Amino acid sequence: MMKLGKFTIIAALFALTTAFNADKALETDKEASNIIGVWMPSEGTAYVKIFKEKDKEKYHGKIVWLKEPNDEAGNPRKNTDGKLILNMLNLKNFVFEDGEWVDGTIYDPKTGNTYYSSIKMVNENKLEVRGSLDPFGLIGRTDTWVRMKSE
Amino acid sequence: MAKSIWIFLLAFFLLPLSIMAQDDPPIEEEDEDGAADYSTLVQTIENKAFASSRVIGQVPLKLFSLGYDFQTAHSLETAPFVPGGASEENEINSAQDLRFGINYPVFSKNYFLLNLGFNYAATNYSFANSTSASSDPLSQALDNNGLRTMGFTATAFKPLNIKRFLIFQFGANLNGDYSLSNLQSFDYTRYTGAFIYGIKPNDRKMWGLGISRTYLGGSLNYLPVYYMLYTAKSEKWGLEMLLPARFQYRRNINSKNLLLLGWEIEGNTYRINNDNNIYNLPYNDMELRRSELRFRVSWERAITSQIWLSAQAGYRYNWSFDIDQGDFFRPFGDNTPFLAENNLSNPAYFNISINWVSP
Numbered sequence: 001m002m003k004l005g006k007f008t009i010i011a012a013l014f015a016l017t018t019a020f021n022a023d024k025a026l027e028t029d030k031e032a033s034n035i036i037g038v039w040m041p042s043e044g045t046a047y048v049k050i051f052k053e054k055d056k057e058k059y060h061g062k063i064v065w066l067k068e069p070n071d072e073a074g075n076p077r078k079n080t081d082g083k084l085i086l087n088m089l090n091l092k093n094f095v096f097e098d099g100e101w102v103d104g105t106i107y108d109p110k111t112g113n114t115y116y117s118s119i120k121m122v123n124e125n126k127l128e129v130r131g132s133l134d135p136f137g138l139i140g141r142t143d144t145w146v147r148m149k150s151e
Numbered sequence: 152m153a154k155s156i157w158i159f160l161l162a163f164f165l166l167p168l169s170i171m172a173q174d175d176p177p178i179e180e181e182d183e184d185g186a187a188d189y190s191t192l193v194q195t196i197e198n199k200a201f202a203s204s205r206v207i208g209q210v211p212l213k214l215f216s217l218g219y220d221f222q223t224a225h226s227l228e229t230a231p232f233v234p235g236g237a238s239e240e241n242e243i244n245s246a247q248d249l250r251f252g253i254n255y256p257v258f259s260k261n262y263f264l265l266n267l268g269f270n271y272a273a274t275n276y277s278f279a280n281s282t283s284a285s286s287d288p289l290s291q292a293l294d295n296n297g298l299r300t301m302g303f304t305a306t307a308f309k310p311l312n313i314k315r316f317l318i319f320q321f322g323a324n325l326n327g328d329y330s331l332s333n334l335q336s337f338d339y340t341r342y343t344g345a346f347i348y349g350i351k352p353n354d355r356k357m358w359g360l361g362i363s364r365t366y367l368g369g370s371l372n373y374l375p376v377y378y379m380l381y382t383a384k385s386e387k388w389g390l391e392m393l394l395p396a397r398f399q400y401r402r403n404i405n406s407k408n409l410l411l412l413g414w415e416i417e418g419n420t421y422r423i424n425n426d427n428n429i430y431n432l433p434y435n436d437m438e439l440r441r442s443e444l445r446f447r448v449s450w451e452r453a454i455t456s457q458i459w460l461s462a463q464a465g466y467r468y469n470w471s472f473d474i475d476q477g478d479f480f481r482p483f484g485d486n487t488p489f490l491a492e493n494n495l496s497n498p499a500y501f502n503i504s505i506n507w508v509s510p
Contacts, residue, residue: 036182038192042261044200044313047189054179065189072384080406089178110207110354112406113456113510125195133457133509139214141259148192 032096035059035119039127039145047148048090059101061091063109080112094119106131115140201261201310202351208382208389208403210411210451211459211508213254218504220248222467224279225498229287230491232432232474239287242279249273250504254304261310268304273297288430289439289474289493292423296328298441300419318347318359318378324366327422339422341366341478347378355382355389367396367418369440369471370481399449407453416470418442420478436477437490442470445500456510463502469495 036059038049047065052058066086071077077085094104094117106117106129115131122128125147132140205212228240252270259265275297282294302324310316322343329335343366349359358379365374374395382389382403389401392413399413423437447465454460472495481487 038189040194040198042198042200043203044198047192049189052181054181060178064187065192111510126198133214139256139509141256141261141264143261144198146198147195148189149195151191151193 031099032057032059032101034121034124035094035096035101035127038064038148040148041129041145042143048145050091057095059091059094059096059104060089062087062089079109085109091117091119199262200313202313202316202357203261203310204264204308204316206351206357206380206382206389207354208386208401209380209391210401210409211506211510213252213459213506213508214256215254215507216250216252216504217506218248218250218252218461218502220250220500220502222246222500223498225496226494227290227293227472227496228494229289230493232288232430232437232491236287239290241282241286241290243293244277244279246274246276248275254306256509263310264308266304266306268306269302270304271299271301273299284429287491288423288425288432288437289491291430292328296330296424298326298421298439299329299331300324300326300421314351316349316351316357316359318345318349318361320345320363324419326419328424329422335422335424339478341371341420345376347376349378355384355386356380365396365418366420367416367442368481368483369418369420369442369473370475371420371478372480372482409451411449411451412447414447415445416442417445418470420475423474434476438475438478440471440473440475440481440489442472444468444470447500447502453510457508459506459508461502461504461506465500466497467500468497 033052035050036052038047039061040047045067046063048061049064050059050061053060063085064087066077069077069086079085079088088107088109090107090109092105092107094101101119104117104119105114107114108131115133116135116137117129117131118137119130120128127145128142129145130137130140130142132138222245224242224244226240226242228238230238250270250272252268254266254268256264256266276293278290278294282290284291302322304320304322307319308316309319324341324343325335325337325339326341327335327339343364345361345363345365347359347361349357351357358377361376361378363374363376365372367374376396377392377394379390379392387403389403390399391401392398395416397413397415399411402410404410419441421439421441423439425432425435425437428435445465445467447463449461449463452460452462472493473489474491474493475481476490
């Protein structure tokens with residue numbers, strides 16, 4: 001039987017650990033990017049596209065479709081600060097941790113308020129998006145969003 | 152321990168201030184898909200839409216409230232509590248309330264909302280001339296003990312779909328001339344409730360009809376209720392009502408300044424403790440049927456997005472300040488005689504509160 005030197009064993013263990021960690025990182029990365037896509041909040045009046053920021057491990061979302069894009073005067077709908085709602089970033093700075101997207105914020109263009117937010121994926125087509133007043137998520141509201149697909 | 156509590160409170164009240172408007176530079180997407188046509192997309196699974204519990208522009212929901220209420224000088228004329236007794240008139244320099252309320256959303260999803268609340272109010276009466284053992288029982292109780300109310304509420308909002316909803320409300324209150332160190336028996340807890348079926352045609356209007364079990368008039372009663380929240384298309388004004396309990400016209404000066412004009416009825420039944428027969432009466436089941444109509448103007452002002460100040464001034468009109476024996480159903484028009492029918496004159500009042508709100 002071949003006798004293994006101390007160095008060989010350490011090198012083998014190192015290689016195994018590195019491969020395992022690389023696999024795990026790849027898996028986590030894949031799991032994190034499951035959120036990427038177009039989603040519809042429960043009210044059904046808008047679609048939000050969630051995307052990954054280039055060269056960063058951060059996820060954001062922007063409003064890409066509105067059921068009623070114009071107001072009663074026929075002008076593009078704006079928020080309380082007079083900014084266009086279409087293409088507005090309403091989800092910001094989410095990071096993937098322990099199977100959830102956390103530490104983000106969600107903006108409500110109807111009221112002009114921004115809340116702390118976290119996102120949980122119930123299944124590949126359903127998200128639970130929570131907005132809260134406190135950073136611990138104790139006082140808030142959870143909404144169900146569904147994934148949109150091409151016909 | 153005290154330090155941890157302070158850190159926790161600071162986290163709650165100050166950290167939310169760090170949430171700022173989203174005015175950052177544009178963010179570059181990793182996989183930009185160009186100009187996609189999103190209008191052709193379809194749902195992968197059904198997502199049933201539900202009506203939300205609020206309308207645009209309404210007064211923010213108060214999650215935590217601490218308030219002070221002051222009624223100016225007025226008089227109390229009490230009727231005799233026993234046959235052949237004399238009536239009595241007392242001047243009250245002021246009536247002052249400390250009010251504290253919590254309304255916590257324990258479950259808040261788009262298909263169901265449950266808020267649990269706790270409220271406490273202590274009213275202290277300052278008599279111009281101190282009452283004595285020979286004074287009538289009500290004046291003695293008010294002068295020596297004041298009135299307390301402590302209650303628990305549960306409010307559930309159940310949307311049936313995008314346009315229809317149900318509201319259930321339950322309340323349990325302990326009212327009387329007790330103190331926190333000498334609490335009255337929970338046997339005297341009074342229960343209230345309401346059920347409303349409503350319609351929400353759009354984001355600016357919701358209304359409903361229902362029935363309530365209430366002490367609004369001082370005595371137990373069952374009343375129909377009409378609920379409406381409305382904001383005009385201009386979003387400059389609106390109406391908020393739960394008739395007959397309250398009505399307010401809202402002027403939205405801007406998103407951080409609201410002016411309200413309307414009324415509110417506050418009513419309850421309060422046990423007057425005579426356990427040791429200090430009033431030398433042949434009964435120990437006296438209850439004060441207190442009901443007052445408050446015509447008022449209020450100013451709601453945001454200090455931060457979540458901390459709002461509320462200042463209120465108005466006229467407090469006495470509807471009932473009579474004494475009954477025990478708790479029983481007394482509908483409007485009921486002629487059952489009261490144990491003592493009292494007259495309380497009507498002063499101006501002021502109220503100020505600081506509130507942590509859900510904007």
